[in-house]
Amino acid sequence: AQSVTQPDIHITVSEGASLELRCNYSYGATPYLFWYVQSPGQGLQLLLKYFSGDTLVQGIKGFEAEFKRSQSSFNLRKPSVHWSDAAEYFCAVGATGNQFYFGTGTSLTVIP
Amino acid sequence: DTGVSQDPRHKITKRGQNVTFRCDPISEHNRLYWYRQTLGQGPEFLTYFQNEAQLEKSRLLSDRFSAERPKGSFSTLEIQRTEQGDSAMYLCASGTSSGNTIYFGEGSWLTVV
Secondary structure (H helix, E strand, C coil), X not given: CCEEECCCCEEEEECCCCEEECCEEECCCCCEEEEEEECCCCCEEEEEEECCCXXXXXXXXXXXXXXXXHHCEEEEEECCCXXXXXXXXXXXXXXXXXXXXXXXXXXXXXXX | CCCCEEECCEEEECCCCXXXXXXXXXXXXXXXXXXXXXXXXXXXXXXXXXXXXXXXXXXXXXXXEEEECCCCCCEEEXXXXXXXXXXXXXXXXXXXXXXXXXXXXXXXXXXXX
């Protein structure tokens, strides 16, 4: 069965520090992988996606993610975090436009 | 560029009342999805449409829930005889059958008191 695990419920980083949010997935075939960001009380905004090709994908707001098939991972990274990055981050897996499965999210706090 | 829009954004209702949410997808998108999200959780799939056809429903979608997309454009999600456990954010998303990405609206918050 398809599933997504985000091991870190909450992460706190200092502004300007680097960030890595972890995501592991379980999927029977080659997955389509996504990262979304959600600000309080808002919907989800797409940060980036991976379908095929280069395993390092760039997204909006300076985020990138790397697909590692051997580790079934799709971790999100940012070299220097800004206070405005504080939000909830969701990893998702899907295929052929049917169901999309989401992790439980990682809440990011940025301290000055 | 108009994204996915949802209405109302917030709804407070008494237990036992019926509520209806509306979703207008991105205009060229033929797929429309409903998700439910509770505090501290990720979105959970409820159902999706391709054009006007409802192609899949989750077991989470009890008999009190019904969704329609009569003309293949906007969709409604109705919850009958609301219960406190229905309190959540209901998210709508849209995409295309040829694409593999879905785009979300701002969500509709439901509080059942």
